[in-house]
Amino acid sequence: MTEDPRPAGGPDALQPSPKVSVAAGGHSGSAMSRLLGSLAGAARLELFLVVILAFLIWWGIQLSRFFLTGPNFGFSIQAVMEISIMALAMTPIIITGEIDLSVESMVGLSSCVLGWLWASGVPLEAAIPIVLMVGVAGGLFNGVIVTRWGLPSLVVTLATYALFRGLGHVVLGSTVVSNFPAGFTNFGFGYVPGMFVPWTLLVFLLLALVTVAIVHWTWIGRQVFAAGKNKDAARYSGVRVGALKTALFAVSGLVAAFAGIILTSRTSTASPDNGLNMTLAVVTIVVLGGVDINGGKGTVPGVILAVFILATLKSALTQAGVSTDYQNVAIGLLLIVSVITPQLARLARGLLDRIRLGRSRSAPHSAPGDVIR
Amino acid sequence: MALSGRANVHAPSRAGLLIGRLARSREATLAGVVIVLAMLVWLEAPNFLSSTNLISVTSLTAIIAIAAVGEALVIITKNIDLSVESTMGLVAFVVAEALKGQNLPVPAAWALGLGLGLALGMANGVVITVFRVPSIVATLGTLSIYRGLTYWVANGQEITISDLPTGYTDPASQTFFGVPLFVILAIAVVIVAGVVLRYTVLGRQVYAVGSNAEAAATVGVRARSTIFLVFALSGMLAGVAGVLWGIEFGQLYASSASGESLAVIAAVVVGGVSIAGGSGTVVGAAIGALFLGLINNALVVLNLPQEWLQVIYGAVILLAVATDALVQMRAQRAKARSRMR
């Protein structure tokens, strides 16, 4: 079921360790009203994102008459497809309260393995499955260390972020492989014949549908949210938290490897430097989409909207000739603003409530995340 | 360091206790590893321990160590600061730019650097404590924003040695009784921060907020002001590191210090500061910086294939954190066992 996506708010230190969720609006009682409450909460956030998207589209049109054209849509969306599919895989991980910083290095490693295999004469049909398995192996490595040894995922994936990148250098050395066949390049760079829809967009939409289904409509998704809200309570309710998280890391590795294949195809180059700086973009998309970085809350549709917001913003700025460092500033600002705004809304509502009820503090008005002082 | 509940027939000697304490001390173990590593490398390449090499290597490491002290404070409160590299870069460039006109005295430049670092840190603090944005998200944003500011200030220019006052970069290689100036500065920072953390109320508040914010709140520790202060201090220390960066390299670009956040955070983590907050020391963070800097230098001096550099880096971080967890697990088991008796 869709959970209340409002960020719990508050600096990390203010989070009480057991996270108790309160359905939007604080409804007790029938499941139906709780469901409606959650949906209302989710809809509020997605509406906010839709507003941002609409504004950016309008702004893009003001900036350039070429903005709302087919070709512009095509390549703008194509440019973010790798980080977008990784964002889909990253979402459940962050909902469970973990994080995977190593995704960009897996992109590099998988690109190198693909290049090395291809240069050694292995046909692509065989090479690609091998590369995907490398991704799974890397993800399992992350997952096992995090769950078995109980090490924080931030640190473990920080280490593998360096480790995987290094392995990529070892595999490919100082060579760069770029003589891929045209058919392969067409997958990453080409469009569906006759339309401005890149092939990779179709891949993304399919994966998005699958992710929405699994996270929001299946028992796996329920377990993900449960594990994110309260790891111990989930375990006592029979959720195999360790196995779940390991599986999520393995999927993240698999998807990152697939993203590496797409990137290699789009640039028709296998290089250890492929994928540099992608992790921050992936995390940005997930957080922009309303997923709480502390875990337990978030929606996949929000992340999908965030993908389009990012693509639109970058497209508008590129059309205006803005260089990427200033584009990054815009993205950083958007990120902070998008997280602050629901907070401000809550603050405003709280203020209005207090004005309406007068200064009588009959019952302490506490919301999840507040520390009782 | 509670002694085990088992009755000791022979009470351990003072020396034995001390060695036991040292062995269990994260920082001491790490220092020991550093010394052993340095010895091993010296056997292979005697020039490794030559004064010139040591001075060069430790100067750069000192800069990271100073930034790591600030980052350690942040991480102990259970937060994180990803923007430290951008703060360093912005301060480094702005200070150098100010010196370029040759009409700003060097002490004023230092004041500018510290002030700017403080301001940038306070901006982080405001977003995190007033607007309640999680620190990883906030500093992810300011990482780009501060870097963008640097590009804007730079406006396509780079600053070269000829732009700076003559002799500006000399302190990077000067020594005081054989110890490099930068190292002395780093040690001073570590001592001050360490004393504050261990012996002052603020220090106790920092640990309290990191280990259990709720409990801390019930005894009146105001988490938000502590966190704000910690980010302000971290920004100021990053500013110091930025000014030193300019003195060390003499050449500044809009992209100066890019990528150093990873080095700083890795140093802190390797130095025994737990990412879960509430534990760790700034001494550990500084030794962590020294350890990683030494590895970097050793790998090249030993002529190991460059490809393995990142692999070893990653493996070292994993090892450091794994041993931490192992030691903690053992300590917890021992505690549980002694409680059950």
Added chain:
Amino acid sequence: MFHRLPRAAAGMALVLVLAGCSSSATPSPAAPTTTAMSGSVVMIPKQINNPYFDVAFKGAQSAATALGGTLTQVGPSAADATQQIPFIQTATTQGAKAIIVSADDANAIAPALKAAMSAGIKVVGYDSSPAVGAYNVFVNQADTAGIGKGLADMACDEAPSCTGEIAVLSAAQTATNQNAWIAAMQTTLAGSKYAGLKFDGVYYGNDDPTISTQQTQAMLAAHPNLKVIIAPTTVGIVAAAQVVTSQNLIGKVFVTGLGTPMGMQAFVKSGVSPEFALWNVTDLGYLAYAVAVDLVTGQIQGNPGDTFTVPSLNGGQPYTIGADSVVVLGPPFVFNSSNIDQYVASFGF
């Protein structure tokens, strides 16, 4: 920073390989001079806000004033080929007449450039070549063999009696430009004149000041008798010179390679780097723009054998387009104490 041109010069290497192949070209009756054009030209360097490329841009701007057309410069903030692609595609959809580009990666941007070319846009490469077939003309700043020999000669000059240990501080390990120059240098070093020089190896600084500094420090620790450090990268040469200075090795270890006048001025004066080289970056930008104009107005087709003149360059002598549609700007420039001050003033970077 610049010359972090990892995989780019597949084109460069190909130039060397195919240099033997001559294409039949009928000499044109008279070398055409550039005539004016109108329309927009987009310049996409490896990296925006990079002083090297900004100087090239200024050169292109003066060409634009002289020859017509509107010039803009856009690009990524990091030397990342995947970030160049959107700018190429945007220029294509916005109807530019020509794109002047320095490739972060020869192959990665090739599909986007080919799409531009099929849309009728002229593509001129400069500084770092896109893949062969993805441009109409590539303007090369200097020829590889010439740079290689120049590096060897400067090392020989700086080592006392052309004797001693030398080592190279390069950019990224995958930087095809640097690798090509180093290979050319080593071919030259095989000659008898250089028999006294002992080659200690290549270290990679990734065009990153920190890494370049660390690599230089380690290089000096590993080879205590090192005499000359050759750094064919403007970021690396400065880092190496700074390390030599701070370790008080002036007069014992010398630094040479490719550097910018302003960055190296102090080191020339202090004796750390008596000689180093580069090329006229302003002229590189000017020539690239002039070639673009010629292509757009149809003065040249970009085929090997085409000749053209640019009034303010090359002393009025015609340029000839060589194999793989490459045209070379000219020989590298050597800077030393006698000319450094005047060139800092005139080059401006």
